[in-house]
Amino acid sequence: MSGLDLLTFGEALVSLRSTGPLTAGGALTPHLAGAEANVAIGLARLGHRTAFAGRVSDDELGTFLLRQLRAEGVDVRHVVRDAERPAGLMFLERRTADLTRVLYQRAGSAGSALGVDDLRPALGAGARVLHLTGITPALSGRAREAAAWAAETAARAGTLVCLDVNHRAKLWSRDDARAVLTPLAGHASVVVASSDELDLVGAPGADEETLVAGLLARGVSTVLVKLGGDGARAYTADGRRDAAALPVTAVDTVGAGDAFTAGYLSGHLDGLDLAGRLRRAVTLGAFAVAGHGDWETLPRRDELSLLDSRQPGDTLR
Template identity: 35%
Template sequence: MFDIATSGELLAEFMAEASGQRFDRPGRFTGPFPSGAPAIFASQAARLGARVAYAGRVGRDGFGDLVVERLRDDGIDVEAVQRDPEYPTGTAFVSYQADGSRRFIFNLAHSASGRQTLDEGELEHLSACRYFHVMGSSLASRGGIEILLRLVARVKARGGRISFDPNVRLELVSSPEVREALLRVLAHCDLFLPSDADLEWLAEPGEDADATVARLRSEHPLSLVVLKQGAAGCRAYTGDGVIEAPGLAVAEVDPTGAGDCFGGALVAALVAGRPLAEALRLANAAGAHAVTVLGPMEGCSDQATLERRLLAAGETP
């Protein structure tokens, strides 16, 4: 049995070298970097010792080799990662703006990633896990929604747990189908990992974050909600109360993947049986370390790296 399984987009990412670089003018990009939000999550969890399995689809090209080799090198089971003989590996181009925001151009729908399938053998292989993790970004297409909902149902039927990072993006939730899918996953979720922006999207008029979490926990089987607050750290809501864990001060180089690393470290720590307070500290350290390194998966870290980060911040690992 796997500790953690996940499924979703796999892509090669290219990052603009200059701040404010535009897509409608020539410019320099660095890459390719292996990427995809669930892949970053999986890599971080595996580097902390979790047994992780992945399902996705890449092309039979150099970018696909890059992605699969990184997953395999991190110890991730790639039996359900398909190679498309006709369509190329998905790509993303990222440009950083002066205000810290990012702009993207994705090619996923018309890539191998957009043609992912799931047969009965792959469904059975992936569903033998303690946690199945869903990224909201992987619910961007009808095919992705169908695959993830099938996996969620099978994992729950086998007694597994669902962790869910909604990763709400305006371009996604403008689709009624995607909004419905996000809420359907939430209805089966055990560990919910929203950001402040995610809670704002889910809030009813007049609700603050605490009130929104309380309502969601009354409506859904959420045994644990961990609110990701970036540099400020995180806030965990349990049946016994609230635990706050402060963030770590670091020099930011690239914010891509920080929330995914946070989630991967948290779930890996929980499946390893670590106390919640310790798991939260490790997750904060993973998110902080991720922003210090250029590249979406390059900031994934091992246990020793996180312990050094915590010691440097004056915290107990």
């Protein structure tokens, strides 16, 4: 994997989407899901060399996950097939036009058994960026140890480490998350969080400026605060920069935060300045919310300008 731009690891899930309440029955369509996989695909679509490491079930569902990743240009040579554990499942229920609910069946899954030895070959091959999220260490003690080892090892080697807090309340409490993610953030160069997640990498109850100052003092170079429809804020040693969201019709917000992170990291890999990185981040976030699916509507590189100077309902001919 010489020349790899980004390595990420975690649990790839089979997402089963419904168009109405699960209790009413009806068709479920399978999709690849998982925050880290979403980021890998977002970058691969923009022409970056990306790899995903982890464990998937050694059955048809695991094969489906690998096939989807390969089809999107993501390197999966370091994914381990686990014959003893099932694939993790995520059910997305479109309860109303404005509300989607998520149900997980991932306890004891192949992805939750991720360990340090699973990551050694991938990390040893080298990458410009290591991306991890707060989801993986919530899966199991073994996965938690692997995430901490990878972050420390990559940071020591001079690799840029990006941590997206990505708190999942159904996986662990805020107190448990804070106890793990606060030290993990100490190995990161880039920390990404929504405004209500920022205190999970710092002191509970502290305001945003205090939390950001603490992260910068610990060696984090950039703190990104996602604000949904209000855009984002970026903090560095040089101060704060704001970016407005692109105006689009939002139809599905699942995966928007991962798209934002993919856009930011793509800008970093391309050598853009902070304003350019933020612009690409909010652009990918807009593509994500304007279509259905975790990653399916993310742009190719020649489509990055599609949302510029357009009007709702436009048709490109």
